[in-house]
Every structure is written in structure tokens, then in C-alpha cells.
Amino acid sequence: MRARSTSGIVRRSGPGAVVMRVVLFAVLGLFCLYYLFPLFVMVSTSLKSLAEIREGSFLAFPRDIGFEAWAKAWGSACVGVRCDGLQPYFMNSVMMAVPAVILSTTLGALNGYALTKWRFPGADIIFALMLFGAFIPFQVVLLPMARTLGELGLAGTVPGLVLVHTVYGLAFTTLFFRNFFIGVPDGIVQAAKVDGAGFFGIFFRIVLPMSLPAIVVTVIWQFTQIWNDFLFGVAFTVGDSNPVTVALNNVVNTSTGVKEYNVDMAAAIIAGLPTLLVYVVAGAYFVRGLSAGAVKG
Amino acid sequence: MASGIRLEKLRKSFGGNEVIKGIDLDIAPGEFVVLVGPSGCGKSTLLNLIAGLETVGSGDIFIGGDKVNKVPPRDRDIAMVFQSYALYPTKTVRDNVTFGMETRRVPKDDQAAALEEFARLLQIDHLLDRKPGQLSGGQRQRVAMGRALVRQPEVFLFDEPLSNLDAKLRIEMRTEIKKLHQRLGKTVVYVTHDQIEAMTLATRIAVMDNGHIRQFADPATIYENPVDMFVAGFMGSPPMNMIPGRVWHDGGKVFVLPRGARESIRFPVDGPAARGADLPDGHEVILGLRPETIFAAGTELPGPNRYVFDAPVEVVEPTGPDTMIVFQIGGQDLIARVRPEDVAKPGRAFRFEVDMTKAKLFDAETGKAL
Numbered sequence: 001m002r003a004r005s006t007s008g009i010v011r012r013s014g015p016g017a018v019v020m021r022v023v024l025f026a027v028l029g030l031f032c033l034y035y036l037f038p039l040f041v042m043v044s045t046s047l048k049s050l051a052e053i054r055e056g057s058f059l060a061f062p063r064d065i066g067f068e069a070w071a072k073a074w075g076s077a078c079v080g081v082r083c084d085g086l087q088p089y090f091m092n093s094v095m096m097a098v099p100a101v102i103l104s105t106t107l108g109a110l111n112g113y114a115l116t117k118w119r120f121p122g123a124d125i126i127f128a129l130m131l132f133g134a135f136i137p138f139q140v141v142l143l144p145m146a147r148t149l150g151e152l153g154l155a156g157t158v159p160g161l162v163l164v165h166t167v168y169g170l171a172f173t174t175l176f177f178r179n180f181f182i183g184v185p186d187g188i189v190q191a192a193k194v195d196g197a198g199f200f201g202i203f204f205r206i207v208l209p210m211s212l213p214a215i216v217v218t219v220i221w222q223f224t225q226i227w228n229d230f231l232f233g234v235a236f237t238v239g240d241s242n243p244v245t246v247a248l249n250n251v252v253n254t255s256t257g258v259k260e261y262n263v264d265m266a267a268a269i270i271a272g273l274p275t276l277l278v279y280v281v282a283g284a285y286f287v288r289g290l291s292a293g294a295v296k297g
Numbered sequence: 298m299a300s301g302i303r304l305e306k307l308r309k310s311f312g313g314n315e316v317i318k319g320i321d322l323d324i325a326p327g328e329f330v331v332l333v334g335p336s337g338c339g340k341s342t343l344l345n346l347i348a349g350l351e352t353v354g355s356g357d358i359f360i361g362g363d364k365v366n367k368v369p370p371r372d373r374d375i376a377m378v379f380q381s382y383a384l385y386p387t388k389t390v391r392d393n394v395t396f397g398m399e400t401r402r403v404p405k406d407d408q409a410a411a412l413e414e415f416a417r418l419l420q421i422d423h424l425l426d427r428k429p430g431q432l433s434g435g436q437r438q439r440v441a442m443g444r445a446l447v448r449q450p451e452v453f454l455f456d457e458p459l460s461n462l463d464a465k466l467r468i469e470m471r472t473e474i475k476k477l478h479q480r481l482g483k484t485v486v487y488v489t490h491d492q493i494e495a496m497t498l499a500t501r502i503a504v505m506d507n508g509h510i511r512q513f514a515d516p517a518t519i520y521e522n523p524v525d526m527f528v529a530g531f532m533g534s535p536p537m538n539m540i541p542g543r544v545w546h547d548g549g550k551v552f553v554l555p556r557g558a559r560e561s562i563r564f565p566v567d568g569p570a571a572r573g574a575d576l577p578d579g580h581e582v583i584l585g586l587r588p589e590t591i592f593a594a595g596t597e598l599p600g601p602n603r604y605v606f607d608a609p610v611e612v613v614e615p616t617g618p619d620t621m622i623v624f625q626i627g628g629q630d631l632i633a634r635v636r637p638e639d640v641a642k643p644g645r646a647f648r649f650e651v652d653m654t655k656a657k658l659f660d661a662e663t664g665k666a667l
Contacts, residue, residue, distance in 0.1 A: 187383030
């Protein structure tokens with residue numbers, strides 16, 4: 001990997017340029033603060049006790065750092081009438097997001113591969129129609145989907161949600177992979193055909209290993225979409241099968257007793273943590289994938 | 298024993314656009330056939346049809362006597378080298394080369410033996426653990442060749458394999474490909490737009506234009522006796538001089554009077570190659586003269602049917618072994634190939650001599666050789 005350097009940038013020197021630099025970094029710093037501030041408030045509030053929150057300013061650093069709010073949010077906060085914390089719902093989300101991401105990414109890769117490397121009459125029309133799926137507002141499909149899930153006996157279950165997210169993710173995953181594979185030279189597929197590999201042989205042994213960057217982008221996108229989804233979760237699941245986003249809403253909106261801001265904040269961070277993790281982990285692979293896949297000629 | 302290839306009335310269209318317009322071709326076992334033509338003439342499509350990478354529109358393809366219209370590429374016993382090399386970027390050189398044997402479930406020991414033999418032959422044995430991205434253009438080309446050779450198929454298909462190499466490497470690889478063909482004796486179909494590659498490699502050349510084969514013959518015939526102006530103009534570098542003119546009989550001899558030239562210039566075309574005697578006076582023809590048949594007067598041993606004329610030098614282009622002199626007859630640029638020591642300055646008059654036994658005559662209307 002090439003070392004980062006600014007030696008390639010030629011710029012004018014002088015007092016005017018210095019002032020412009022200072023202004024530039026001041027603006028950048030301001031934007032950083034603007035984005036980091038809510039995160040700071042959430043983390044610091046989640047580490048305070050309720051008494052401290054009531055007395056002090058929400059801007060202040062916590063005096064005694066404690067993880068009681070986190071423990072409660074995870075294990076004993078009340079979601080509706082059940083007081084087991086976010087934990088069971090978090091597991092629901094995992095059971096929903098992981099299979100749905102794997103399925104939609106795999107099928108999207110297959111679609112993109114078939115649409116670009118095994119061209120058939122009408123491939124462009126089919127792709128255009130699939131793309132249309134990316135622009136359908138989800139509210140429109142709620143009722144027909146609910147009926148379909150009912151017919152399939154999947155209503156109110158996590159596998160039902162997996163199905164919904166896989167189907168509605170396909171438009172995006174197909175788009176991502178189709179656009180990636182269009183840049184893969186046809187000659188490579190032709191060479192593999194002459195070499196004796198078939199449709200799936202070429203897919204798994206030649207094309208898929210080349211598409212690591214596309215896989216990472218798709219996984220990040222799909223995981224974020226599916227994990228953060230609220231609409232499908234609230235519409236197609238009931239009580240115990242709720243994903244974590246719906247449970248979080250129920251924790252925060254529980255109207256009995258005092259408002260536990262520290263627990264709410266901790267719960268919100270817990271619910272958001274996995275997407276952050278995927279960005280950090282997959283992001284590293286993303287950069288590595290970009291440089292590993294770079295082959296000229 | 299190598300397999301022959303036979304194409305019968307082959308046609309192929311993309312959309313409403315017919316690219317292969319009824320091609321018949323009979324390639325003998327062990328032959329090295331070069332398909333040559335300008336870009337867009339259908340030569341790569343024809344190769345893809347033979348490979349099975351495109352479906353046949355109509356007509357038949359036979360490989361080794363079997364009709365293969367519906368046989369997928371993997372079962373045609375062919376190997377192919379692509380212009381872009383099309384190496385698998387995520388696989389090592391070793392895995393690139395053995396992939397074809399892997400998919401055909403060749404035993405590991407045989408794979409290793411074949412890999413070793415051809416890696417040594419192509420001098421890529423020290424590169425086996427590298428990825429294609431770490432190789433130079435010439436090394437990638439060798440790996441692509443290795444991948445094709447290692448399975449030892451009956452037919453090799455080459456799709457402009459040398460066009461991405463620099464000039465020096467291209468000449469080296471050209472010689473190596475010819476050596477390999479002489480050594481292995483398999484049938485080769487080779488596509489190129491480079492007429493020098495075609496001349497040097499082929500046992501027979503098929504000159505293609507616009508979906509048709511214009512001429513299919515050995516290199517000498519293609520060069521010496523082109524069937525029409527297209528073949529004559531395409532083969533040879535610099536290209537053949539094409540001089541439009543009229544037939545003229547005078548005193549029992551036949552001449553071509555170049556259009557727009559002064560009266561004194563008239564090319565005698567009595568030679569065996571130029572059969573213009575039967576044509577009436579004034580018939581429009583094209584006189585074809587290769588640059589190497591025009592030289593400085595008196596610099597070659599005298600021969601029959603020489604014609605000497607004067608023209609001022611326009612441009613001088615040294616190439617090293619020869620020097621090209623551009624001059625004009627009737628306002629048209631012509632090229633002569635002279636020895637470097639015979640050269641004159643631009644603007645000076647120069648006395649040229651033409652070997653008219655090598656002249657070609659084409660009908661101006663049809664473009665066919667007369």
C-alpha cells in the first residue's frame with residue numbers, strides 16, 4: 001500500500017494562504033464537534049447515575065463512572081410487561097440480520113453474475129425491473145406482504161422477517177453486484193468456459209473470489225439496512241419476536257415510573273453497536289480488498 | 298493426430314447486424330491458419346464461433362469430423378489464448394495453468410507433470426507462486442500460453458495474443474509460437490489484424506473483410522497473386538501502390554496510362570502477371586505496384602519488362618535497411634523502396650525503375666484481379 005503523503009500537492013505560500021488554511025481547519029473542526037457531540041452526550045449520560053443526571057448539566061463529564069445503566073438496559077429493563085432487558089430482542093435481530101444478509105448478498109451476487117456474464121435475451125429489461133424494486137416505498141408492500149406471510153405461516157416470526165428482508169434487499173444487492181461484474185472482463189469467463197468450468201464452477205471458483213470489494217460493500221449496506229429496520233419489524237412481529245429496534249422503542253416509551261435517561265441512552269447505544277462493529281471490521285477488509293483485487297490488463 | 302476444422306455456410310448476426318455472411322472454410326489437421334482483416338471484419342466472431350463462445354446463426358462447424366454446433370466449449374477439445382490474456386486474478390500462476398485440468402479431474406500426478414513440462418518450456422517455472430498482478434505483460438502472455446498448452450488439446454485458438462506486447466517482445470513470441478506449432482503439430486487458428494504476423498506464422502491465410510473471406514491461400518500466393526484490390530492493399534507494408542488509369546494499345550503493346558499524369562508516363566503491362574491485353578482501349582483499371590518493385594534506376598540487375606521514369610522526390614522516410622521515397626504520379630502519392638545510399642533530397646528529380654513483371658492489374662469497377 002502506498003504511504004499517505006501530501007508531497008504531490010503544489011500550493012501557493014504566503015500570508016493569504018496561511019489564513020485560508022486556518023479557516024479551513026476551523027470549519028472542519030466545527031463539523032467534527034457537531035457530529036461527535038450527540039455521541040458524547042449519549043455515552044456520558046449512559047455512564048451517570050439517575051441522581052447525577054437530574055442534578056448536573058447533560059454537558060458535564062460523569063463524576064462516578066458506573067455501568068449499572070448498561071447492565072439494566074441489557075438484562076433487566078422492562079420492554080412492555082417483560083423485564084429481561086434488550087438481550088432476547090438483540091438475539092432476535094442477530095437471528096434476523098445474519099441469515100438475511102447472507103441470503104440477499106449471495107442471491108444478489110448470483111443475479112449480477114447471470115445478468116452480466118451469461119447474457120440472455122431480455123437481461124436488461126429484467127435488470128431494469130429489479131432496479132425498480134429499489135424505489136418502491138416499503139409502506140406500499142406492508143399489507144400484501146403481511147398477507148403473504150400469513151399464507152406461508154410465517155406471520156409474527158423471525159424467519160418471516162428474514163424472508164421479507166431478503167426479498168426487498170435483492171434490488172440493491174443485484175444492483176451492486178451487477179455494476180461490479182460489468183467491469184470484470186468477459187474474457188476471464190470465456191477462458192473459464194474453455195477451461196471446462198460450468199455456470200456455478202465459474203461463479204464460485206473464479207468470479208466470487210474476485211468480488212471481495214463488492215461483497216464487503218453489499219454486506220455493510222445490507223447489514224445496516226436490516227439491523228436498523230423498524231417498519232418491517234414493528235409490522236410483521238409481535239412481542240417476543242420483535243427485533244431490537246422495536247424493543248428499544250418500547251423501552252424508551254415505557255410510560256410507567258421515572259424516565260431513566262441513562263438506561264435509554266445505554267439501550268440506544270447497544271442497539272446501534274453492531275452496525276458500528278460491521279463498519280470497523282468490514283471497513284478494514286474493504287480497503288484490503290480494494291488493493292488485493294486491483295489487477296491491471 | 299490433430300483435428301481438422303470445417304466450416305460450412307456459416308452465418309451469425311447480432312441483433313439485425315450480420316457479421317458473418319456465409320463462410321466456408323476447410324482447415325486441414327495440423328495447419329496453422331491465420332484469420333486476418335481490419336477491425337470489425339468478423340474475424341474474432343468467427344474464432345468465438347469455432348470455440349463455442351457464440352451460438353451458430355446458421356450453417357455448420359465440424360471439428361475432427363464431428364459436428365459441434367451444439368457442443369459447449371469445454372467438450373470441443375480446444376484451448377484458447379485471449380488478447381487480454383484473461384488470467385484469473387485471484388489465482389496463482391500455478392492454479393491458473395492447472396485450472397483446466399482441475400475441472401476435468403485430471404489426476405494430481407499428471408497435472409504436476411504437465412505443469413512442470415510446459416512451465417519449463419515457456420520459462421515460467423520461477424513464477425508459479427505469483428499472482429497475475431505481479432507479472433509483466435510478456436510473462437502474463439507466457440502464462441496464458443501455458444494455460445492453453447498444458448491440456449494438450451487438438452486445436453489451439455489464438456485471439457490476437459501478441460497485440461498487447463511491445464514490438465520487440467512481439468517478434469520474440471511470434472517466433473516461439475511458430476516453434477511450438479512445429480514441435481506440437483496441432484491445428485492452430487490464429488486471429489490478428491497484423492499482416493506481418495499473418496505472413497510469418499501461417500501455413501495458409503484467410504483474408505477477411507466485412508463478414509466474408511476474400512481469399513484463402515498460402516502466404517506467398519496471397520502476397521504475389523491477390524484476388525482483388527482489398528487483399529492486395531491489406532497485405533504488405535507499406536501497402537501496395539494503387540494507380541488508377543486506362544488501358545492503351547500502341548504498336549502491338551499494352552500500356553496503362555495513369556489518370557492525370559503527363560503523356561510520357563505509360564506503364565507497359567505485357568508481363569505475365571498483368572493480363573490487360575484483351576481489354577479495349579480506355580478501359581478503367583487500377584495498376585498495383587508494390588513499393589519494393591519500384592527502386593532507383595540501375596541499382597538492380599537488368600531484367601525483362603523494366604520501366605524507367607522520372608519524378609520529383611516529395612518525402613524521404615528512412616527505415617534503416619531501406620528508405621521509402623514518396624513521389625507523385627497524377628497527383629497521387631506513391632511509395633518506392635530504395636537502398637539508403639540511393640536517396641535524393643526532397644524536391645530533386647529522381648529516376649525510378651519498376652519491375653513490371655511483378656505488377657498487378659485490377660478492374661476499376663469490380664476491384665477483382667485481371
